[in-house]
Each structure stands twice: as C-alpha cells, then as structure tokens.
Amino acid sequence: PKAPLTGSGRMRPGAAPPGPRRHSQIFLCSRLILARVLSDPVPRIRHMDSELMRLTDEELLAAVVEFEVESRRRVARQHALVAELEARGIAQQRAMKTTAVLLNQLLRIAPTEARARVAAAGDLGPRRALTGEQLGPVFPRVAAAQAEGAISAAHARLIIETIDKLPAEVQKEHAERVEADLVEHCRRFDPRIVSKLATRIAALLDPDGLLQDVEYRHLHRQLSITRRNDGSAFGSFDLDVECAEHLLTALA
Helix, strand or coil: CCCCCCCCCCCEEEEECCCHHHHHHHHHHHHHHHHHHCCCHHHHHHHHHHHHHCCCHHHHHHHHHHHHHHHHHHHHHHHHHHHHHHHHHHHCCCCCCHHHHHHHHHHHCCHHHHHHHHHHHHCCCCCCCCCHHHHHHHHHHHHHHHHHHCCCCHHHHHHHHHCCCCCCCHHHHHHHHHHHHHHHCCCCCCCCHHHHHHHHHHHHCCCCCCCCCCCHHHHEEEEEECCCCCEEEEEECCHHHHHHEEEEEEHC
C-alpha cells in the first residue's frame, strides 16, 4: 500500500496508509470542488486555480477521477435528451430533415458527431413504443453502466459495434451474455484492450466464419459521404462486386 500524503501533497515515507474515513473526506472534497467547477460561470473559472493548488496530490487525483465519472454520467443523460428530441419529431417541426441536422445547427457540432449522438441515443436512451408505452434501452446493461459513470462513450460504442456485427442467429442466442461480459471487461480495461477481448469473443461465437458470409455482408453494406464546408468530401463504404465495379468505372 502507498503511504499517505503530507500537506504539500508528497508521500510521507513509512507512514500508515489512509483509512476509509480519510478516503471519504478526500472524495467529499473532490466532489465539492467538482461541483464548483461545473457550476461556476466562465468568468469565475479562473478563481478555481488557487483552490486546486491547495489540493494534495491524492485529493487532486480523486478530483480527476470524479470529474471523469460525472462527465460519463452527463453523456448518459444526453442520450435521454436526444431520444426525446427524436420521439417528439422536433427537427421536422422546425423544417429540418433529421434530429442530427437539428443538433448540428443547434450545437454547432460536426455532422458526423451529430449523427453519432443520435445513433447512441437510439441504442442507449429510453424508447417509446407506437402505443406510447415507455421502453428501456436497446442495450440496457451498457446504458446502466454509462449512467453509473463506470464506462466511457468509447467503451459503449465498442460493445454495440461488436454485437451489431454478429450474425442474426448468434445475436439472438448470445447477445445478452456478450453485452454483460463486455460491460464487465470495460469496468476493468481501456477500450484498446477490450477491443482485443471482443474480437476473441466474436471468433469463439463464429468459429465457421459466418461473419464473412455473403448474405450477412450484403445486409451490412454501406456508403457514407460527408461534405466539408469547402466543398470537398470524405467517406467510407463497403460495396458488393457490382457496385464496386460501377464506382471504379466512374472514378477511372
């Protein structure tokens, strides 16, 4: 165990580690400072510097962790807001084609980011049936872990993409278990490591290579092109042989 910190924030060699009460006080302190950082108007943020400088190293580390947890919880709450925008059709009421377009103009975020937020809200936000009945998220365990602040948006996206890439029959039988296992891995590891674990899980569930099946790949064909403000564009695609041939001919 590590030795506790001195008033200057440095470890005091040979001292006993801080007990539960000390840890509780540290996290309470970090939460109070975090609340002020999040609530203070921009002109007053600069006054936080002196308060942060008075923190010990351990208190500062606790504050960084708490800030990250709160940031993740805010993303989860954002899913609910975006899902409600989508459910009410507010974009269409304001003569906008999609909720992503609304977010792009309202928040001045990139179109790709706006579409990603709408997609995440569709998977992790609350849903509403045609009858008006309230439904839970498509991926309830991922949504709960993100609302808890235990996993990041990158973690959540990785889990969803892993499950979505599984063949329909595999999803039907194993999706819930895969979601639960990956959520637990995300509580322990960063997205880079979890990505490797997810690849192994997919390989175990698809030993015969059904992910490369022609029919499956046909269902997941896509063409995405995004225009930049200067008129240029970028994108990605996954095309069948015929469509690829047409594209290559047009570009020749």
